[in-house]
Amino acid sequence: MSHEVHARLEGVTRVYPAVAGNPPVHALGPIDLDLRKGEFFSIVGPSGCGKSTCMDVLAGLAAPTEGNVWFEGKRVDGNVPDGIGAVFQEDASFPWLTVEDNAAFGLRRAGVDAAEIRRRVDYALGFVGLKAFAKAYPAQLSGGMRQRVCIARTLVLQPRLILLDEPFGALDAQTRLLMGDELLKLWRETGATVLLITHALDEAAMLSDRIGAMSARPGHFLETVETGWSRDRDSRMLEGETFGHITGRLWQMLRSESQRAMGHEEGAA
Numbered sequence: 135m136s137h138e139v140h141a142r143l144e145g146v147t148r149v150y151p152a153v154a155g156n157p158p159v160h161a162l163g164p165i166d167l168d169l170r171k172g173e174f175f176s177i178v179g180p181s182g183c184g185k186s187t188c189m190d191v192l193a194g195l196a197a198p199t200e201g202n203v204w205f206e207g208k209r210v211d212g213n214v215p216d217g218i219g220a221v222f223q224e225d226a227s228f229p230w231l232t233v234e235d236n237a238a239f240g241l242r243r244a245g246v247d248a249a250e251i252r253r254r255v256d257y258a259l260g261f262v263g264l265k266a267f268a269k270a271y272p273a274q275l276s277g278g279m280r281q282r283v284c285i286a287r288t289l290v291l292q293p294r295l296i297l298l299d300e301p302f303g304a305l306d307a308q309t310r311l312l313m314g315d316e317l318l319k320l321w322r323e324t325g326a327t328v329l330l331i332t333h334a335l336d337e338a339a340m341l342s343d344r345i346g347a348m349s350a351r352p353g354h355f356l357e358t359v360e361t362g363w364s365r366d367r368d369s370r371m372l373e374g375e376t377f378g379h380i381t382g383r384l385w386q387m388l389r390s391e392s393q394r395a396m397g398h399e400e401g402a403a
């Protein structure tokens with residue numbers, strides 16, 4: 135794999151200012167992260183450690199308090215860079231649009247021609263398994279299906295860097311595995327770089343080239359684990375021995391951090 139850097143966080147911290155008598159919250163960092171072009175990188179870490187904040191900073195949705203963010207050699211300074219597509223934790227589908235119009239939304243705004251929109255929407259709805267629901271409205275779908283609409287809406291933009299914050303959180307375990315396989319297929323076909331935030335260690339272990347394990351808040355990387363998988367991996371390797379070693383290693387690092395995050399200190403500072 136090429137080690138060309140696609141995106142970089144350099145000494146990044148994020149502090150949320152004091153609000154209504156509450157003290158400022160040091161949410162993240164300082165952290166350094168080099169995302170390699172074309173790699174699949176996951177971030178795991180205890181609840182509230184700053185994972186979503188990290189993604190917001192990279193996506194240009196929040197400015198870092200300190201440090202620098204780079205994408206394709208250019209500074210990301212509070213603007214969403216062209217070429218980055220993000221899917222957030224919460225369902226952000228538009229209730230007044232059908233599934234296909236939701237998926238087409240960004241392309242229409244960008245003035246893409248109708249035939250190209252149709253082609254990309256067809257592909258994206260096929261990817262998320264919602265072709266049969268193209269004419270349905272979000273209210274007629276389950277929470278997990280609505281989340282898949284949001285994934286489709288991002289994919290049609292053909293991002294070169296895809297940021298996914300717990301995109302499968304609302305899905306049942308079996309659908310999660312299948313979506314994971316589809317995501318790997320998409321990653322192979324498009325050559326995009328993927329940054330996935332997940333609390334599911336098995337999901338990170340199955341999907342990633344590298345996994346960054348974060349400490350409790352303010353999050354910094356404790357260690358980056360290389361999985362060593364080939365590009366043509368899929369969920370069938372869940373049965374293998376290596377998979378257990380990776381999840382075991384991640385949990386070893388994260389157990390005490392998760393206890394700290396929950397306020398159950400176990401000799402940790």
Ligand SMILES: Nc1ncnc2c1ncn2[C@@H]1O[C@H](COP(=O)(O)OP(=O)(O)OP(=O)(O)O)[C@@H](O)[C@H]1O
Pocket residue numbers: 150151159160161179180181182183184185186187188333351
């Ligand atoms: N807008 C905000 N104002 C103040 N504090 C915030 C804000 N957003 C997040 N925080 C705080 O920053 C910290 C990190 O939040 P963040 O959402 O990045 O964590 P996370 O690792 O994604 O959490 P989870 O895994 O539970 O989704 C938390 O303590 C949170 O309370």
